[in-house]
Amino acid sequence: MTDSPVALITGGGSGIGAAVARQLLDAGHRVAVTGRGERRLRAFAEELGSPEGLLTIVGNTAEYADVQAAVDGTLKAFGRLDTVVANAGFATHDTVAEGDPAGWAEMVLTNVLGPALLIRASVDALKETRGRIVLVGSVAGFVNTPGNLYGATKWAVTGLAENTRRQVTDFGIGVTLVAPGRVETPFWDGNGSLPPGHLLTAGQIADSVVWAIRQPAGVDVNTIVVRPLGQPN
Numbered sequence: 001m002t003d004s005p006v007a008l009i010t011g012g013g014s015g016i017g018a019a020v021a022r023q024l025l026d027a028g029h030r031v032a033v034t035g036r037g038e039r040r041l042r043a044f045a046e047e048l049g050s051p052e053g054l055l056t057i058v059g060n061t062a063e064y065a066d067v068q069a070a071v072d073g074t075l076k077a078f079g080r081l082d083t084v085v086a087n088a089g090f091a092t093h094d095t096v097a098e099g100d101p102a103g104w105a106e107m108v109l110t111n112v113l114g115p116a117l118l119i120r121a122s123v124d125a126l127k128e129t130r131g132r133i134v135l136v137g138s139v140a141g142f143v144n145t146p147g148n149l150y151g152a153t154k155w156a157v158t159g160l161a162e163n164t165r166r167q168v169t170d171f172g173i174g175v176t177l178v179a180p181g182r183v184e185t186p187f188w189d190g191n192g193s194l195p196p197g198h199l200l201t202a203g204q205i206a207d208s209v210v211w212a213i214r215q216p217a218g219v220d221v222n223t224i225v226v227r228p229l230g231q232p233n
Contacts, residue, residue, distance in 0.1 A: 004053070005129075006078040007213070008032045008070060010061045010118060011088030013040040016136060016183065019206035020085055025053055027210065032074040034059050034066075034088070061088040061114035062106070064121070071121045081125040083213050085134040086115035086157075095147030104149060111153035112160070119164055123173070130172035130217070134209055135161045137179040139225060143233045154179075165222060174220040176212040180205045181227030198228045 007024050011017045012033025021031045025048070032055040035041050041056040048054060055077050059066030074081055089111040092103040115135050126133065141154030161177035168175060184199040205226060212221045 004028050004030055005082040006030045006032070006074060006080050007083040007085060008034070008074045008081060008118075008122065009085040009087055010034045010067075010070075010114065012085075013037065013044045013056070015087075016180070016202045016205045016209075017085065017087040018044055019202035020087070020209045021054070022048070023203075023206050023210045024213070025051060027214070029053070029082075030078045031055070032057055032070065032077070034061065034070045036060055061086075061118065062109040064117045067114075067117045068121045071118075071125065075125060080129055081122060082129045082131040083134065084118050084122045084126070084131075085136065085209065086118045087136045088114055089136065089153075091150035093150070096149050097147050099147075099149070107150065108153055111150070112156045115157060115160060119160075119168075123168065123171070126168075126173045127171045132174040132176060132213055133164060133168070134176045134178060134212060135164075136205075136209070137161065137177050139179055139181045139227060139231075139233070141179055142225065145233070161223070165220075169220065174215070176209075176221050177223045178205065178209050178212065179223070179225045181225075181231045198230045200226065200228045 007029055009017045009021055012021050013035040021033050024031050030053040034057045038058045045056050057070045057073050059070050092107050135157055137157040138154040140151035141158040145151050165175035182199050208224050208226050
């Protein structure tokens with residue numbers, strides 16, 4: 001167990017992050033998950049039977065001290081770090097012309113600053129293992145939607161992934177952007193209802209994340225866009 005790979009997942013207590021954690025644990029990885037809600041993290045761990053290979057860490061992905069503490073805590077508990085998954089994010093589900101600016105700063109900080117802070121905090125450890133950075137973006141980071149500020153944050157993540165790849169590939173670190181289309185997760189809670197049409201499951205997105213993580217040494221899969229059939233945009 002002490003030689004098994006280690007992953008750190010932000011926003012790992014529910015949705016896509018939790019699905020990735022489950023799959024990696026099943027594959028023999030050790031996993032640390034972060035989130036702002038201690039109760040949600042505790043419930044997730046209890047749901048899985050509180051396995052020895054799971055570490056839960058309360059923290060805000062938009063605060064560098066919290067992110068660095070999560071990386072340090074993972075290294076202290078497991079002795080190495082092979083993968084980080086920047087999954088934490090949310091949408092205010094409004095528009096720049098009609099929305100409430102009160103919620104925008106937190107969304108931008110979580111969705112854009114958060115992944116950058118995770119990269120900065122983990123890069124030295126990932127150099128040691130020649131590991132991988134996975135950024136969970138969105139189809140909204142490839143397709144323009146009227147007034148969609150959330151989409152603008154995901155365009156930033158799309159750019160961050162390639163900009164990061166161009167620097168860290170010389171360190172032996174891989175970078176993968178996974179951009180989901182419509183997925184049935186708590187992401188839609190603030191919208192009041194799920195969008196129409198067929199939706200992917202969190203587990204189906206986790207399949208792509210874990211596939212990228214488990215690529216052979218020397219292979220760098222960079223961009224994966226996953227839509228449900230029937231989603232035209």
